[in-house]
Amino acid sequence: MKELKLILMGFGAVGKGVAESISIKRNNIKDKFGIDFKLVAVGDSSSSAISANGLDEKLLIETKEKKGTLDKYPEFGSNINGEAVLDKVDYDLLVEATPTNIENGEPAKSLTIKAFNAGKDVVTSNKGHLALFFSEMIEIANQNNVEFKYEASVGGAMPIINFAEKTLPSSKIFSIIGILNGTTNYILSRMTIEGSSYKNTLEESQQLGIAETDPTQDVEGIDAACKTVILANSLLGIPATYSDVEVEGISKITSEAIGLAKKEGYFIKLIAEVSKHALKVSPRLIKKNSPYAIEGTLNMATLKTDLADEVTVVGKGAGSIETASAMLTDIINIIKIKYQK
Amino acid sequence: MKELKLILMGFGAVGKGVAESISIKRNNIKDKFGIDFKLVAVGDSSSSAISANGLDEKLLIETKEKKGTLDKYPEFGSNINGEAVLDKVDYDLLVEATPTNIENGEPAKSLTIKAFNAGKDVVTSNKGHLALFFSEMIEIANQNNVEFKYEASVGGAMPIINFAEKTLPSSKIFSIIGILNGTTNYILSRMTIEGSSYKNTLEESQQLGIAETDPTQDVEGIDAACKTVILANSLLGIPATYSDVEVEGISKITSEAIGLAKKEGYFIKLIAEVSKHALKVSPRLIKKNSPYAIEGTLNMATLKTDLADEVTVVGKGAGSIETASAMLTDIINIIKIKYQK
Known part of the structure; x- marks a missing residue:
């Protein structure tokens, strides 16, 4: 053999x-x-x-x-x-x-x-x-x-490169909008469910091994920004590099802001946007029943295309x-x- | 050329x-x-x-x-x-x-x-x-x-066969559970949002061209059952045929049942299950914030696998x-x- x-x-x-x-x-x-x-x-x-x-x-x-x-x-x-x-x-x-x-x-x-x-x-x-x-x-x-x-x-484990290349080769991809960092999604989800502060939730996540001892790459959006660059290059043909991404993390998000959003039927999520018009990672309001309303450490991405319209994929963004x-x-x-x- | x-x-x-x-x-x-x-x-x-x-x-x-x-x-x-x-x-x-x-x-x-x-x-x-x-x-x-x-x-336009074969070849697929019929998902979504009866919602869907004049294949679960058979054979290697699927449609679902479910934080969806243990299409209660809570004519499927754990895909189930x-x-x-x- x-x-x-x-x-x-x-x-x-x-x-x-x-x-x-x-x-x-x-x-x-x-x-x-x-x-x-x-x-x-x-x-x-x-x-x-x-x-x-x-x-x-x-x-x-x-x-x-x-x-x-x-x-x-x-x-x-x-x-x-x-x-x-x-x-x-x-x-x-x-x-x-x-x-x-x-x-x-x-x-x-x-x-x-x-x-x-x-x-x-x-x-x-x-x-x-x-x-x-x-x-x-x-x-x-x-x-x-x-x-x-x-x-x-x-x-x-969320297929995204192969997903676009192998299951959507007939369509042109206009943009990819998604949640590309599981740690921040976990922290924001816990803050939303429990009404807890950013600091306490981060510490709890560190104790659970979900956030790292130095959480900077995750919470400041650096990890998601790297992924934004990779998607821009590989799936949209945009020759971008890390410094081209506009990045804002989640460390300044208060439980009050999350509570206010929740009352109005919204969640705050760290959203990555990959398109010709924007390479951006930032906290955004998303509607409760939208595909972006995933909880825990999950990742997701919605691809907007010409022929297949919108297609979404969800999976585990981390794990050995x-x-x-x-x-x-x-x-x-x-x-x-x-x-x- | x-x-x-x-x-x-x-x-x-x-x-x-x-x-x-x-x-x-x-x-x-x-x-x-x-x-x-x-x-x-x-x-x-x-x-x-x-x-x-x-x-x-x-x-x-x-x-x-x-x-x-x-x-x-x-x-x-x-x-x-x-x-x-x-x-x-x-x-x-x-x-x-x-x-x-x-x-x-x-x-x-x-x-x-x-x-x-x-x-x-x-x-x-x-x-x-x-x-x-x-x-x-x-x-x-x-x-x-x-x-x-x-x-x-x-x-x-929801990739599922190629999705499993091309993006998850390293994993064994245990089961596929999903919403495989857009027409019934539309009808159930409208009934949930508007509190309307099955009969009225079906008629409205027919006027919009979402349901066919003879809606039997969709509303009685026949369409979803066919898809269940195709997935069983192609992705799970189960040599099933149409008559092996246990099928129940949505025509007996009342607005009262949907209202009761909604109060408790649940939706009623027509769910297809494909596994070694069950080939089944039936209305089921699903949690509000779960990946199954998609609205309108969308289709979705969650694949449970060994290595990649659960992966979900969402897309337009119909459209020219x-x-x-x-x-x-x-x-x-x-x-x-x-x-x-």
């Missing part, structure tokens, strides 16, 4: 989800596509495990969770990290799941370009390099004639396995393009 | 939408896929227009609207109809948009099988032959190694151009598979 040799860089929540998904779906993928996944290297921020004969997904997760770093992986763990990992073993496809860095897009940018230049396909969940250097990344991928897929970077499922879908779509002819 | 020769059978609302969509998108498809559409024959219930050099979409629509039948199409109109049309001209793909017939699936069944046996691909918006003979239809398509696509048969857009998406997907290698 044909093997697909994968390197996975980044072994936090999403990376571990990828390893787990591969373990769950290996036999299914063998049956359906005649491809056997082999994880030949996995890197975290400081170390890695590398073996041309393949690593064990469950042992990788156990090593990371019990011992903290991958250099403790039996026999094949080492201090090799970053780009050096890609030189140590032959591979077909890089699964890039390092944390988003909106300052310079690293290490995702360098890892991805290195893979492209070696003729390897890349699947990513990262937003930084795409939000800062979208056109450049696509150009380098095209120059090397490799596949570059990033479904997980926008909606987690959920986000990994989008990356696995990207890998399967690459298999269909490149390995099944 | 490569030509794709199409025969369009059925020239009601959907068929006319197909002609109009082709006219709108011809240049776009040329640019994007290097394929030129040529409509070589169009048939209505009693006549046709046939020309190997291609017909004019706008003139077809004008002829049908002003003169009633296609035999009045200048020069190329004739009384040839039904299967005979497929013998009169060379073609690559049959676009089948005849009315759904839940008694015996005709004329869709015979037209489609004739096309399959001639080695032609088929795109359909029809539910009858699929709801009655799904496995047989797929088998004949496979025997002839042709493509058979039916996105438009379930959700109109909207339904045609789904058929055009199917045609484009066939172009990608067969004509772009």
Whole structure:
């Protein structure tokens, strides 16, 4: 059976989800596509495990969770990290799941370009390099004639890139308006239901692990703005970058404002708008029974099109396995393009 | 430039939408896929227009609207109809948009099988032959190694077949629960908002052209049951047929029942359930702020999956151009598979 040799860089929540998904779906993928996944290297921020004969997904997760770093992986763990990992073993496809860095897009940018230049396909969940250097990344991928897929970077398990490209190719997309950040949607939903303050709700969300210790990227709209840029470039052909997005977060929203809106039949949501006229993330009033009235950590997006009119998709914007499922879908779509002819 | 020769059978609302969509998108498809559409024959219930050099979409629509039948199409109109049309001209793909017939699936069944046996691909918006003979239809398509696509048969412009297959291939789908009939959703929505009776609301819907003169297929749940069968077969691999679906329509729902539900924060919706445990169409209570609380003629479906958890899609379940857009998406997907290698 044909093997697909994968390197996975980044072994936090999403990376571990990828390893787990591969373990769950290996036999299914063998049956359906005649491809056997082999994880030949996995890197975290400081170390890695590398073996041309393949690593064990469950042992990788156990090593990371019990011992903290991958250099403790039996026999094949080492201090090799970053780009050096890609030189140590032959591979077909890089699964890039390092944390988003909106300052310079690293290490995702360098890892991805290195893979492209070696003729390897890349699947990513990262937003930084795409939000800062979208056109450049696509150009380098095209120059090397490799596949570059990033479904997980926008909606987690909510299909949006594939959704537009594969289910609506007959229609022109005019705009995408949606809720692209689950953490802020959770905070606003709780504030609406409980009448609680922003500060208390944020703290509660941090205790539940929904908001991060440093919540800036989520609550100030940075995460949603990155996704806005990715959608603008990929689905609307607008060559925008991060600084083109007008951004306002939710940290100044009071429980009084939410209460007033609620009385009048409205919710306050952090809405991302992607169109030729606006690239914008801001709190907006939305009607109670509209498709935008989703609760909790869900993401949603409404695409306005010419022939199909308005189409809406809703799904989990985060979660380890959920986000990994989008990356696995990207890998399967690459298999269909490149390995099944 | 490569030509794709199409025969369009059925020239009601959907068929006319197909002609109009082709006219709108011809240049776009040329640019994007290097394929030129040529409509070589169009048939209505009693006549046709046939020309190997291609017909004019706008003139077809004008002829049908002003003169009633296609035999009045200048020069190329004739009384040839039904299967005979497929013998009169060379073609690559049959676009089948005849009315759904839940008694015996005709004329869709015979037209489609004739096309399959001639080695032609088929795109359909029809539910009858699929709801009655799904496995047989797929088998004949496979025997002839042709493509058979039916996105438009379930959700109109709401992507559901392509949505599941192309955006969620990494996940196993456990169930699909949704609102698959726009007419009944419109009637129930109006009854909820206005407190009006079923009878009056149905009449109002008929005047608006939302409900048909004979509304049986919609209001008795037959249309939704056909769609349930198609989803069971295509997405869940359940070899069901129409008689396997437990069906209850909306004609016995009173304004009192809707009023009582509303007071408690619920709506009554006609819900289709597709799972290993149930193939069922019935009125159900759904919570006000749930994804099922869509209004008007919209369709929606929530797919429960293993990796991606729950994913929901919402779109227009009917409409001439909207339904045609789904058929055009199917045609484009066939172009990608067969004509772009």
